[in-house]
Amino acid sequence: MSITELGRAGGDLSPGAGADLAVRTEGLVKTFGEHRAVDGIDLVVRPGEIFGVLGPNGAGKTTTLRMLATLLTIDAGRAEIFGVDVAANPHVIRQLVGVTGQYASVDENLTARENLWLFSRLQGIAAPRARRIATELLGQFGLEKAADKPIAQFSGGMRRRLDLAASLITRPPLIFLDEPTTGLDPRTRGQMWDTIRGLVADGCTVLLTTQYLDEADQLADRVAVIDHGRKVAEGTPDELKTAVGNSTLQLLLAEPDEVPTAAQVVRRVLGSDPVLSPERGRLNVALDQADLAADVLIALRTAGVSISSVSVAKPSLDEVFLALTGHETGGGETGGTEESGGTEESGGYRESGGYRESAGSGREENR
Template identity: 65%
Template sequence: MTEPRWAIEAQGLVKTFGAQRAVDRLDLQVPVGTVYGVLGPNGAGKTTTIRMLATLLPLDGGTASVFGHDVATDAHRVRQLIGVTGQYASVDETLTARENLDIFCRLHGLRGKAIRTKSDQLLESFGLSDAASKPLQNFSGGMRRRLDLAASLISRPPLIFLDEPTTGLDPRTRGQMWDTIRELVHDGSTVLLTTQYLDEADQLASRIAVIDTGRVVAEGTSDELKAQVGASSLHLTLDDAARTEEAGRIVASSVGSEVTVTPEARRLTSPLADADHVTDTLVRLREAGIRVTEMSVTKPSLDEVFLTLTGRGSSAAETPDDAEERAA
């Protein structure tokens, strides 16, 4: 075996559920020691891809390896290298947090005092010590996710799959999850993360694959992708509807691009290549005596990314996810 550079290398992955191709000749190369983001809408094939890479689903085509070990023919070795945290917490609802960790520690070969030490350490670092003896029925969504992730880290795996780790979490818990993920990579793990949020991929991932209908439609660093997608937008709402046209001319000359004017709503919208232009725009509006009641800058949404990369909105690909879950 020549020195493999990839934590994950997948070529031409295919998975079909009935007549539906959930994953369609998907290629992926994940460098060691990074967070790799897989970005896509519901039903794009993200979960199916992770399940194949994590040996949970057989491949219908193509090849995939984890640190050089083939997922199809060397599944037991692959399982020793990965931790999987699914979209839905994969822990025992009827058991307490500590009982869950106890079972998983034992399945990883720990015995005696080592179980207590390991469980304590994980409960502590995931802020679950106080709730350790409560059954999971009383846990919030965020607590379940944290326990789920804690259980995935018992063996300190070098590769961690996180399937939409923050979907449905409140902003504070989401931030905590992001910190945890950064620490994992800092400690030397490789993380494959799926997400529906461009923002999340942007914050965490050093490289991103955008997938749609089971294929990679774009791949690169966050900046490379944004360059393809285009800039943020500036939205302004004015006090005086009569002056929208005049304001439009000022904004256009300040940001240097075309402005969409909606006088009846007193609104102006313009692409924003450089955030610095906002200051100039506002200063010049003030000089002209035009009052602004509302101002916002929005980043490109996933919808816009999709519109740009695939030529259609992401909502078109909504149904396959249900089929995927039933078949899986």
């Protein structure tokens, strides 16, 4: 599948068409003044998968997620969650999804246990059950030992885990994670990745936004690449890498002094110049078709060149994004607001969006 075809991936939104899908959108648009933050995005998220929305700051990731979560109105287009129209049935949608924003929305003056109890009570759950839910979630997220400590003493990773736990109080089938590891150190990021995988193993569907290419590559079953409010490609990480084109043939020679001979053979077979590291006996060369690697190996063997190891490396997602958009994601940067023209509250989604207050207890008995 070509990059263009990947960019068109999506589907129609005929009545009932999305009932067997976790999320289906068609032509989503959101405008702030003269700025079109989201410009006709189509998405399809299947139940039980981790779907990544990849793009730099300002690409439209958070705005898209906020529309799906009913925290922003949809200016044009349609969206369905488990077959339910987002614009027409916001109250139902809020009982189907849990939302965790870029910034932890917990109350620093309360303990972890008190936060979870409070969020449960705000959703109409009786006090005894709220206490049981808090205890269960603290155990699930490895926060038992810190359960009665003030949030002010928590690390960034602990706050993020607590915030994620709060979004699971009603056990929603769909979780929205907006930049879930922004600002976390590598070790804590890895722990969060494990937590997210665990949610899917327990039956959740996850839609996450990220500007980190390695995060999309490691976590997502499928990825939508968006830039300047538009989707430019969609597919599995491997599909995206394949669509970009050249893989790299990596050769390690048994005898470094055979590098010049090997380079001549590679040029003859592939018609392109390899990148040489003579002192290490290494050659790297772009490979248009993976099956050409066999031709190179046969030719090298015929020429008497001994190979210690060979591998074919696909392009990285960094290279994919650069090829698709002409610029990098800027994923190494942290902080700042996501969308110009919109607002990104420092306390997370729940304060301004009213999620804890407005989500009813309709799913409570499913716990």
